[in-house]
Amino acid sequence: MTRISDLPQTLPVFPLPGALLLPRARLPLHIFEPRYLQMLDDCLKTESRLIGMIQPQPARNAGDADIPPVHRIGCAGRITQFSETEDGRYMITLTGISRFRTTGEIDGFHPYRKFRVDWTGFERDQGSAERDSDFDRDSLMRLLDRYFTARDLSADWETMREADDELLINSLAMLMDFSPEDKQALLEAPSLSTRRETLVTLIEYALRGGEGDIMQ
Template sequence: MFPLGAVLLPGELLSLQVFEPRYLVMIEECTAYPDRMSFGVVLISRGQEVGGGDERTAIGTAARIVSARPVAGGRLLLDCEGTQRIRVERWLADAPYPRAEVAPWPDERSAIGDGVIGLLDDRVAELGEVYGELARRRGLSAPVFPALGELPGDAAAQTYGLASRLPLGPADRLRVLSAPGVGARLEVLADTVEDVLAAARFRLSGLETGR
């Protein structure tokens, strides 16, 4: 297991620079056999990434190692891809690295509420407009946030794909990952985008007031 200060979503790419001896040992063992080229990623809810002694969430994502290459200083650069959601059933002793008994957590049946996709798309479109104006005022390129139906894959992949492209913090990303199924995840996304949108509107109003 690799506890981080970030949330990895299924289908998302993750690059890591590994330098702690315990994780170097873990990656060496993961890459020793073709059928063990993965590890679990969970969010650190309290504490630091380096040194241990952290508190960890029980929901995470399995990360498949795509490439591992050594760099100067005995460090290792990893490119990984989130594959499936997992649930931690029991944490084991960190000997010599974090370990846990985990189980896959596939999407549960979850009804999609009437109008939730349209509501989500509307909020994402408005978020793009507000972020675009904020970027313009700062001389930056405007971000592009896609509509749900513009993303590849099935409904589950689209919900995770959208979440990975939005400016969500770790807590909101964990809420998305923890939603039991697609319908619930859409509701969480609509709520979190509304919160991000409110914060963006506030920042924009501050810029307008300060003119």
């Protein structure tokens, strides 16, 4: 278990729309932009090897196009797999460690964005896997069957039936094609139960043919 006292007070941050990382989950990333190649090189030199994943907010004015605002809450992931392609790109896997709250952006000469962060309030993220005592798996499976059928998608149903509560709910939250704002709502859910409730609401809304973000 990672302790808050062991976590850094600053983080390089990767604002990638729709890319959701959750504690104890794994997120594969393909790094090729020069600024993020530099971020990765710098990160690999640190003891923690942490990168913060965060959702950009919708641009409010023309100036936001260059430096878009970001949500205050993100999730830090440790680089746990790393490979380099022949043309200099990186394939990495981040393993979610803990959510964080940004407290201010750090100006500097680095081409990527860096923030001061606060880990307070997310102590549960650094513990063991959560359980969802009210989880009705059969009901979720029926809902997913309707969703996948409507979109002509396939699924490994046996694996989903056997997966632990947290692995199943978080994997669905990360993989399903929701908007960045809805992904942020899933990230900010205070417990696994509320994340599952949010996930079900999003799927039901999509099945009704809803448009736009229901979490606005």
